[in-house]
Amino acid sequence: MGSKLALRGGNPVRTEPFPAWPIYDGREALALQRVLESRNWGGYPCPNDNAREFGSRFAEYHGAKYGIAVANGTVSLELALGAAGIKAGDEVIVPAYTWEGTAAAALFVGAVPVFVDVDPDTYCIDPDLVEAAITERTRAIIPVHLGFRFADMDRLRAIAAGHKLFLLEDCAHAHGGKFNGQGAGSIGDAGSFSFQTSKLMTAGEGGIVITNDIDLADQVIRIANCGRPARRASRPNPALGHNYRMTEFQAAVLLHQLERLPEQTSRREAMTARLEEGIRDVPGLSLLPRDPRITTQASYHYVFRFHSDAFGGIHRNAFVAALKAEGVPCDGRFYEAVYRSSLFNFTAEQYPEWGANLREYDCPVAVRAGYDESVWLPHEIFLGNESDVADVAAAIHKIRENVEDLVGFDNEAIRIQGLSRAERALLESKPPY
Ligand SMILES: Cc1ncc(COP(=O)(O)O)c(C=O)c1O
Numbered sequence: 428m429g430s431k432l433a434l435r436g437g438n439p440v441r442t443e444p445f446p447a448w449p450i451y452d453g454r455e456a457l458a459l460q461r462v463l464e465s466r467n468w469g470g471y472p473c474p475n476d477n478a479r480e481f482g483s484r485f486a487e488y489h490g491a492k493y494g495i496a497v498a499n500g501t502v503s504l505e506l507a508l509g510a511a512g513i514k515a516g517d518e519v520i521v522p523a524y525t526w527e528g529t530a531a532a533a534l535f536v537g538a539v540p541v542f543v544d545v546d547p548d549t550y551c552i553d554p555d556l557v558e559a560a561i562t563e564r565t566r567a568i569i570p571v572h573l574g575f576r577f578a579d580m581d582r583l584r585a586i587a588a589g590h591k592l593f594l595l596e597d598c599a600h601a602h603g604g605k606f607n608g609q610g611a612g613s614i615g616d617a618g619s620f621s622f623q624t625s626k627l628m629t630a631g632e633g634g635i636v637i638t639n640d641i642d643l644a645d646q647v648i649r650i651a652n653c654g655r656p657a658r659r660a661s662r663p664n665p666a667l668g669h670n671y672r673m674t675e676f677q678a679a680v681l682l683h684q685l686e687r688l689p690e691q692t693s694r695r696e697a698m699t700a701r702l703e704e705g706i707r708d709v710p711g712l713s714l715l716p717r718d719p720r721i722t723t724q725a726s727y728h729y730v731f732r733f734h735s736d737a738f739g740g741i742h743r744n745a746f747v748a749a750l751k752a753e754g755v756p757c758d759g760r761f762y763e764a765v766y767r768s769s770l771f772n773f774t775a776e777q778y779p780e781w782g783a784n785l786r787e788y789d790c791p792v793a794v795r796a797g798y799d800e801s802v803w804l805p806h807e808i809f810l811g812n813e814s815d816v817a818d819v820a821a822a823i824h825k826i827r828e829n830v831e832d833l834v835g836f837d838n839e840a841i842r843i844q845g846l847s848r849a850e851r852a853l854l855e856s857k858p859p860y
Pocket residue numbers: 499500501502525526528529571597599600620621622623632633634
């Protein structure tokens with residue numbers, strides 16, 4: 428390894444790819460072939476055979492009674508809110524630092540998302556600020572278990588119970604994670620997961636709602652299945668629904684992805700710990716403290732903090748560009764303060780409740796994390812072995828040791844890191860037509 432930074436024309440630390448994602452083998456291939464040959468492809472009747480089996484196995488794995496597999500992890504949030512009776516004019520408290528879909532789900536049921544800042548130690552919603560944001564119109568809280576951490580579910584459960592609020596865990600990053608020994612998504616009133624390509628389990632797209640409340644489960648099925656009642660015995664509640672059903676192809680793949688989850692979870696947990704040993708003392712970086720209540724860590728991304736003033740004065744985006752150039756997949760502006768994001772962009776007329784409730788937000792932790800501080804390493808890095816993780820640590824040390832070469836340096840790779848996700852996606856994607 429030469430010491431000249433790859434961003435400045437030197438040799439990268441890493442030239443081999445990290446483990447490919449998603450992972451599959453003959454089991455997924457056979458399952459897909461079986462669905463194909465069965466000619467029973469769709470999500471109707473709802474739930475269909477594989478979707479029913481997957482729903483109950485996934486729920487059981489996370490300690491919940493019911494699981495309803497659906498089209499993706501945005502509609503699963505929307506379904507859970509709708510099933511809980513959240514409606515126009517209600518307020519739903521969401522973290523300011525998350526994927527835009529968490530807040531969009533509230534808008535999609537006509538409610539008003541209310542942004543609350545995150546805790547700098549976890550980047551998850553700050554319970555003190557949740558309490559301060561509650562009004563007489565608040566009906567729900569959606570904590571997101573972000574990256575590889577959990578929101579403080581002890582505090583949030585007490586707050587939700589005290590104010591009779593629906594507590595919906597957004598577990599899009601937390602498949603297989605446990606808090607105080609309890610599975611993600613089974614701690615609040617309901618949990619929502621995504622199975623989009625990058626997630627810890629995937630069928631390309633997909634989502635699920637898990638819950639212990641049979642009435643809520645029935646309502647989720649009803650809304651996801653065009654308004655049809657879930658069971659003969661279920662509460663008659665005629666209303667319009669959507670078609671948010673999961674296909675049998677997706678469910679067949681997910682049944683096997685679930686089999687792989689325990690081993691993958693342990694490997695990622697062990698490998699993120701090894702990385703921490705390797706980078707703990709790097710000046711200018713700080714690690715998110717471990718919460719002992721996280722009894723099983725789900726590591727969708729490993730996230731750490733970058734401090735420009737202690738790292739030669741270069742910006743986080745220059746560090747991320749340099750790390751990428753060394754052959755390590757990573758991101759900085761992975762999420763941003765949602766209320767400032769270009770994807771959370773609509774008119775007040777489109778969402779009248781939002782328009783009628785416009786307010787100024789100032790969530791400095793989310794803003795700092797999004798634009799200056801956070802560095803995100805994707806989970807597949809941690810599915811490899813110790814030498815893979817050692818390469819990541821070596822690349823980080825190399826940048827630290829040669830940081831003067833980046834002071835004042837600017838190039839296209841760094842400029843791209845400063846763009847929003849939407850802008851970067853446009854740069855990277857093929858034209859649609
Ligand atoms: C925190 C969070 N919530 C919700 C979603 C929405 O999931 P999906 O992409 O499956 O709609 C995602 C995934 O992108 C996410 O990361």
